[in-house]
Each structure stands twice: as structure tokens, then as C-alpha cells.
Amino acid sequence: MESSRQAGIDPAETTLVARSREVPDVSFRAFLVGRGAPRVRWAAPDGLEVVGAGEAIRLTSDGAERFQTVRDAAETAFAGATMPDGAARPRFFGGAAFHDDHEPEPPWEGFPPAAFVLPRIQLVRTDEATHLTVTRVDGDTDALEAELETIADEIGQLPAMRPVGGQPGVVASRRTTTEAAWAAGIESAVERIEAGDLRKVVLAVALAVTLEEAVDISDALERLRRSYPDCFRFLIQPTDEAGFFGVPPERLVHLDGDHARTDALAGTVARGDTPEEDAALADSLLESEKLQHEQALVAETIEERLAPMGEVTVAEQGVRKLATVQHLHTPIEADLDGDPHVLDLVDALHPTPAVGGLPPETAERVIRETETFERGWYAAPVGWFDADGDGEFAVGIRSAVAGGRRATLFAGNGIVADSDPADEWEEVSLKFEPILAALEREE
Secondary structure (H helix, E strand, C coil): CCCCCECCECHHHCECEEEEEEECCCCHHHHHCCCCCCEEEEECCCCCEEEEECCCEEEEECCCCHHHHHHHHHHHHHCCCECCCHHHCCCEEEEECCCCCCCCCCCCCCCCCEEEEECCEEEEECCCCEEEEEEECECCHHHHHHHHHHHHHHHHCCCCCCCCCCCCCEEEEEECCCHHHHHHHHHHHHHHHHHCCCCEEEEEEEEEEEECCCCCHHHHHHHHHHHCCCCCEEEEECCCCCEEEECCCCEEEEEECCEEEEEEEEEEEECCCCHHHHHHHHHHHHHCHHHHHHHHHHHHHHHHHHHHHEEEEECCCEEEECCCEEEEEEEEEEEECCCCCHHHHHHHHCCCCCCCEECHHHHHHHHHHHCCCCCCCCCCEEEEECCCCCEEEEECCCEEEEECCEEEEEEEEEECCCCCHHHHHHHHHHCCHHHHHHHCCCC
């Protein structure tokens, strides 16, 4: 296993210091212009928005203990650090691949099995104010204060708003899995479900897209913000070559102290063209035996995985409506014992049956045997954590990895006993639409 480090910096030999100050509200996209990788961006539906550039520390790991390795290294780096608290506090941003033995091959260059960056420069926007935080690892507080003032002056020259550029346009696209291969994979999975060794599996497809012009991911995220304000929005860009971004509707977990929140989200139908049609489609979600079964598997499994950690409360099921689709949704909360860290919860919950399957080991084998592409960080945890172990992670769906004039989009469906290949092919197409719409030029 690779030791956690950044360009030769050992967290155990780091003297971490950070300072913050309030700055005028500026365009986060303007802030990122001209700043090289790594670059990160995070926006939660509850109002927290963070953007970061450069790196103070980078932690990487692989294998079955990758989250524990990152946690241990981060705790070492944070030990004895002098940092601001509150919204301006430094955070590690990053995520992990779906499979712990992931190899960072195209289009996933620069994305190891697990990677987190503590940005050198961080801007945080809340409902109250915008704060700049600068972090150094050499303990030089005089240099830090000078750097903070210099960067604050630079930020003061940035515009409060930056016009969104045009979409790069799509020249061509192709699914990496044919409809015939998709149908064969589903039929094989259904046979295994009927035989009793598999209860559910999520099978995904990738869409390889060639663009007319190089993509500006920040502009794409801004267009997604306008269409999907109730979703998470993220960008993890470890190199200048490619970034992973998306608008996932699904929270994997949020931890604040000893209180955790998560969501069971499964089952999908389209939005209707009229209020009446929309309501009828929502009713079809609630009344579908197949979709209710799929949702129940997700909610029950999340509850089972959290139960050993504390007291779990499962709320009433509802329908989550997004711009183009609607899902069955069950909020779940837990009051945890001991001294929890959000990475412990991430490790326990990933992959949920909403993106993997049941039993987990069998589902993973089926996914590896069936899918014709590398999932990379798709459908895996993406988010942040701080020195206290608090943090928030989304599930990296409704997402793409993109750079230059190429993008690869991902979408998946839960397969259960009565899944129909043609219906699943049509449903999975709906899940490409958010990212495609942000890339395609308007007619």
C-alpha cells in the first residue's frame, strides 16, 4: 500500500498552520481561472459552498484499508495544527474509486484508488459571509500572514459574477456497451437472482463523448447549478488533464459530531410534462412492486450497516423530484456511539445497494464480469472531512470525467428479479441527460 504523502512531504513531519479572513463575495469560477490543478469545488443543497486550489498536503492510498490509512495520515497531519474553526476551517477534499484495486488508466489518469487534498487556498461561502483560508505546512506564520494578505488583495480584484461561457458542443457520442450486451448482462443477472445467489446488482454503462471545443468544467457546473439547485455539485481535478464532476442527488453520509444523516435513494421514473402526468408518474414509483423492492433493499442495508454504530432512525418514504427524473427517497439518521469519523461511515456504507448490490461480494463479481468499462470514481464516495472527523460525502453519480475535448459520462440501474432489459436501457438513458445538457449546445 502506498504511504500517504504529498511530493515527499511526510504528514508526521508537517507543522500545519492556517489563517483565514473574511473577503468580499466573488465569483468562484473567476477564482479558479488561471489556477492550476489540483482544483476542487463542493456545493451542498443546504448552502455550504467551497472552492480550493493548490495543495498543502495530498493523501493517497489503496486496498481494503484505504479509508483508514487516509484517516490515520490526516489525524497525524492535523495533530498540533494551528487553524481557524467554523466555516473557514481547512478541509481535505477528495474521494475514492468504486473498486479498491482501481488502476488509474484512461480516462482516469491521476485518479488513484483513494486521494484527498488539503487545498493551499480555500474559499468558503455560507449564507453569512465568504472566507479565505490559506494553509502552509512549514509552520512559518509570518510568511503565512503575508501570503494571506496578498491573496486577499488578489481576490478583492475579482468580479462578483462571471458570465457563463457557451457549451463546448457534442460532436459524437457512443455507449461503450451495446444494447445487445446490456440485455445479455441483465438476463444473466436475473438468472442468478432467480437461482438465489444474488438479490440485486447495479449495472452501469458509459457514454464516451467527443466535444467540439475544450470543456470548461466550472462553466458546466454553473449550468448544472441552475438546473439542479437541490443536488450536490462537485469537482475533483487532481491534474490539469482531467476532472471528475457531477450533480449527485444522493448523500452518502453527513456527520456532525455524533449525529449522522444519510439517504436511501433508488427507483427512477421520468418527470411528467404536466402536473397531472408528473403526479401519475410519482404514484407509479410508490405503487411499483419492483421499485419498492429495490428501494427496500437499499434502506434495509443502510440501517443494518449503521446499527452496530449507534441508534438508527428511518423516516417515512417519499418521492424526490429533480429536473428530469424522480426517485423513491427514504431519509435515515443515526446517533452514534464513541468518537466517530466520517471516513469510518464512508467505509461502512460504500458501496450501498443503490450503486452496488446484494450480497455485496457477489454483486461486485457480477459488476466486474459484466461491465465493459472501468468505473473509476463513478458511483463512489466524493466529499470532504475536517480535523474533527466531521464531513459530508455524496455518491458520485450523475457524473463525468472530462478534459480537453473528451468526456466520459456514466449511468447505472438497479437490476432485480423482474427487470426488463428494454425498460432498463430506456431508464438508464435518462440519467445521462443532466451532464449531456451541460455539454450540448442549445439549438
